[in-house]
Amino acid sequence: MVSFNHETVLGVQHWTNTLFSFTTTRNPAFRFENGQFAMIGVKCNSTPLVRAYSMVSPNYTEQLEWLSIKVPDGPLTSRLQSVKVGDTILVSKKPFGTLVIDNLSPGRRLYLLSTGTGLAPFMSIIGDPITYERFGSVVLVHSCRYVAELAYAKRIKEELPNHEFLGELIKQKLIYFPTVTREPFENTGRITDIVACGELFEKIAMPSLDPSVDRVMLCGNPNFIVDMRTILEAFSFREGSSNNPAEYLVEKAFAER
Ligand code: A2P
Numbered sequence: 040m041v042s043f044n045h046e047t048v049l050g051v052q053h054w055t056n057t058l059f060s061f062t063t064t065r066n067p068a069f070r071f072e073n074g075q076f077a078m079i080g081v082k083c084n085s086t087p088l089v090r091a092y093s094m095v096s097p098n099y100t101e102q103l104e105w106l107s108i109k110v111p112d113g114p115l116t117s118r119l120q121s122v123k124v125g126d127t128i129l130v131s132k133k134p135f136g137t138l139v140i141d142n143l144s145p146g147r148r149l150y151l152l153s154t155g156t157g158l159a160p161f162m163s164i165i166g167d168p169i170t171y172e173r174f175g176s177v178v179l180v181h182s183c184r185y186v187a188e189l190a191y192a193k194r195i196k197e198e199l200p201n202h203e204f205l206g207e208l209i210k211q212k213l214i215y216f217p218t219v220t221r222e223p224f225e226n227t228g229r230i231t232d233i234v235a236c237g238e239l240f241e242k243i244a245m246p247s248l249d250p251s252v253d254r255v256m257l258c259g260n261p262n263f264i265v266d267m268r269t270i271l272e273a274f275s276f277r278e279g280s281s282n283n284p285a286e287y288l289v290e291k292a293f294a295e296r
Contacts, residue, residue, distance in 0.1 A: 041078050043087060043129040044069060048122050049102060055187045058156070059120060060095065060106045063128050071098050071134035072141070073163040073170075074256070076292055078131040079105060080115050087129050090115050091292035093136070093159035093258070095191075097166035103130065106159040106190060138256055138290045140164065140173055142279045146254035146286070148245065149174040152230050152267060154182045157259025160290060162191060164256070165199070171208040174254070178214045178243060182230045182259075184221040192217055214243050231266045250276045250286045258290040 046063035053059045071077070071094060080089030095104040109120040122128065138160050140149070149170065151161040158181050164170050165179055183189050192215075200210045218226040218233065226233075226242065233239040240247050248255075248271070255276060257267050268278075271287050279285035 041087075041089070041131045041133070043078075043089075044132055046103065046128050046130050048124055048126045048128060050124060051122060054190050055185070057109050058107070058188055058190060059109060060104060060190065061122055061128075062096075062102045062104045063130065065101060065103045066130070066132075069103075069130065069132065069134070072139040073098050073167040074138040074140070074160045075134040075136040076160065076290075077103075077134050078129075080129050081118055081127075082129065083114075083118070088115050088118070089129060089131070091135070093138075093163070093290070094134075095159045095162040097163045100166075104162075106156050106162075108156055136160075136290065136292060137281055138258060138288050140167075140170060140254075142281055142284050142288055143254040143256075144279065144284045144286060146174065147252040148176045148178065148254070150248075150253060150255045151177065151179045152234075152255060152257050152259075153180065154230065154259030154263045155188070156190075157257075157263075157290070158190060160258055161256070165195070165209070165213060166205065168205060168208065171205075171212050175212065176214060176245070177212050178216060178245070180216045180218065180230055180239065182218045182220060182263075184219070186219050186222060186224050189217045189219070216243060230263065231270060234267070235270055248274045248276070250274060253286070255287040256290075257287065264289055 044066040051061045076093040078089040110116045277285040
């Protein structure tokens, strides 16, 4: 049985008519590792209606932040999308998930490959100083259909490099590579395609994937995960777990899509 804290909505941002994010209070007893998710939602006829949502906010912040799509007929997101400041959100007392850097074996470069709201856990991972202690470079790739769906692009490009404590590390080590698949943009093409043909590595001036030094995390569209796994396995990457850290990890829990 999952038990829940009651948190209060502190702010809401609508990115597009299908994508929004919001912040809530955080019960101080709620502890998590960056990259994990919680079950969150609302009460519906006195029963919790919840789904898995990764924390966008790193684990040292006072508030919690969440990124969600809006599904017109989705049982939860059709309700969640109209949340306003002061509303109550249920957040599981415990976090879940294995998409955490401790489940990767030591490496030199970390690739965080995401589509859509799959960006969420990577926001907390790029906000974690330990990520930069473990890896010489961190490459965050985010693929969306349209430019307006590149949530947090401004925060990643402009705010994080000027962050009081992390700014210098982020300037030196974080490479952000947004790519858009259904309209013109500075980078276009699916992640699977730009990895397979090498365009990604050419553009970021890195060698092609190498399981002896590169580590990869995947989060997003289930078809993307299937196809990206095939590519990684062809490069001889092995999937890690908490008992057996290895070269890549996949998030298997998704918010309604
Ligand atoms: P496309 O526009 O070519 O379908 P989400 O579904 O999480 O919002 O993600 C949408 C992004 O994921 C789009 O850029 C979409 O590209 C891409 N995508 C969807 N399916 C795959 C796949 N099998 N491999 C790679 N990228 C994919």
